[in-house]
Amino acid sequence: MYENDIYSNSDNGSYTTYQTEGSGSQRTDFGMAPEPAKGGKKKKGAFRKILLSMSLGLVFGLFAGAGFYVVHMGVDRIAGEKAEEVSTESDNQPGLPDNMAESMLKNVSNITYVNSDVSDVVEKVMPAMVSIVNNYTQTGTTFWGQQYSQQGASSGSGIIVAENENELLIVSNNHVIQGMDTLDVTFIDGSVAQAYIKGTDADMDLAVIAVPLENVTPETKAAITIATMGDSDNLKLGTPVIAIGNALGYGQSVTNGIISALDREMTMDDGSTGIFIQTNAAINPGNSGGALLNINGEVIGINSNKIAASQVEGMGYAIPISSASPIIADLLERETRTDKVADGEVGYMGITMQDVTDQITQMLGIPGGVYVYEVAEGSAAEQAGIRRGDVIVKFDGQKVSTRMELKKQVEYYKAGETVNVTVKRFEEGQYEDLELEVTLGSQPAAE
Numbered sequence: 001m002y003e004n005d006i007y008s009n010s011d012n013g014s015y016t017t018y019q020t021e022g023s024g025s026q027r028t029d030f031g032m033a034p035e036p037a038k039g040g041k042k043k044k045g046a047f048r049k050i051l052l053s054m055s056l057g058l059v060f061g062l063f064a065g066a067g068f069y070v071v072h073m074g075v076d077r078i079a080g081e082k083a084e085e086v087s088t089e090s091d092n093q094p095g096l097p098d099n100m101a102e103s104m105l106k107n108v109s110n111i112t113y114v115n116s117d118v119s120d121v122v123e124k125v126m127p128a129m130v131s132i133v134n135n136y137t138q139t140g141t142t143f144w145g146q147q148y149s150q151q152g153a154s155s156g157s158g159i160i161v162a163e164n165e166n167e168l169l170i171v172s173n174n175h176v177i178q179g180m181d182t183l184d185v186t187f188i189d190g191s192v193a194q195a196y197i198k199g200t201d202a203d204m205d206l207a208v209i210a211v212p213l214e215n216v217t218p219e220t221k222a223a224i225t226i227a228t229m230g231d232s233d234n235l236k237l238g239t240p241v242i243a244i245g246n247a248l249g250y251g252q253s254v255t256n257g258i259i260s261a262l263d264r265e266m267t268m269d270d271g272s273t274g275i276f277i278q279t280n281a282a283i284n285p286g287n288s289g290g291a292l293l294n295i296n297g298e299v300i301g302i303n304s305n306k307i308a309a310s311q312v313e314g315m316g317y318a319i320p321i322s323s324a325s326p327i328i329a330d331l332l333e334r335e336t337r338t339d340k341v342a343d344g345e346v347g348y349m350g351i352t353m354q355d356v357t358d359q360i361t362q363m364l365g366i367p368g369g370v371y372v373y374e375v376a377e378g379s380a381a382e383q384a385g386i387r388r389g390d391v392i393v394k395f396d397g398q399k400v401s402t403r404m405e406l407k408k409q410v411e412y413y414k415a416g417e418t419v420n421v422t423v424k425r426f427e428e429g430q431y432e433d434l435e436l437e438v439t440l441g442s443q444p445a446a447e
Helices: 040-092 100-109 119-128 218-223 321-331 358-364 380-384 403-410
Strands: 004-006 016-019 026-029 129-141 147-163 167-172 180-186 192-201 206-212 240-245 253-267 273-279 291-293 299-303 316-320 351-355 370-375 391-395 418-427 430-439
Touching: 119 129, 119 240, 119 291, 129 167, 147 299, 167 192, 180 206, 192 321, 206 321, 240 299, 253 316, 273 299, 299 321, 316 321, 351 403, 370 380, 370 403, 380 430, 391 403
Parallel strands: none
Antiparallel strands: 004 016, 016 026, 129 147, 129 180, 147 167, 167 206, 180 192, 192 206, 240 253, 240 291, 253 273, 273 316, 291 299, 299 316, 351 370, 370 391, 391 418, 418 430
């Protein structure tokens, strides 16, 4: 038979087929790879490459995801099986220690997991938190020498710490309730009740207030709880903490952080010093009197925004609960004074008073408080040893800064009652604290 030729075009690298006579066979010779055709063929090849790349990427993603899933879900099982394998091998190989499997399992069980979700702790403790509103009367003197007074209100926080037969007892800061006319306490269910001062300690900036149980509804009683006191003596730097309080008076809010420092000595606004816990948990105005908690929901400190400086960031302070607990226990035993004494029975000290303003303090160096301008002859103050020039700073443990504050406190005490009065007296070139017992007298008859 004749040779059947199919010739290639050498320019484009196509192939040629030869049919040999009498052989019945066909031979194909391949030349150079064909040059991609222009137009549609070129686009088709590019599309195939893209499709192939996408397919490979998808397959890799599927296998990678499956691998991560298997590692995540099977790590405990793998660790357990490995421990069993080592345990079996240790039985067969005298060179391996018998307790290797136990050691491996112990290491796996000691893995620590840090949980940043504190919602369970907050849910448990929040019913023991209250918001406090101090309704007060501010007095002063205008530029023209005229006396004035105006109503005001400030916000703070408190912690329900105990309950007796007649009262619900709440701890807060002294500066939260200082100078109050009335105190309003808001519970977790939104109900509001009036509270009364049971006892204060100005040096530690602590106060205990009481809400009569007869003023608390059954629904509120069911909604609230009593906080659990913790231990602040064994705290460590870096320990997680939670702060709860009535920030800015908007209602209870939660912040968290760590213990930044311990036994931090700070000077407060009135010049006194104290030892505090430092934390980076945000403590804002209104948080004062609220709780600083550990991750178990135990109270380890009482927030005190009073000493937080505005020019710094992430430095809040709290009174350590281990230092506060003995004072709180004493204040809980005080008599709650809910009603003012009738006018004719109010106790009388027998002094003429003057406020020590900031200007007087700066100019004359007299400490803040109530300046004793004159002492009546034969009065309760004279018999107790109070002198002209003394500055009264505390009455029955509660700090006083103005004549009005002292008068409002005396209105709850009858003639014949004995109270402790703290004065600052100038001796040997400086003011020293002196505590005196004053047995209140009766108001003199009007002439």
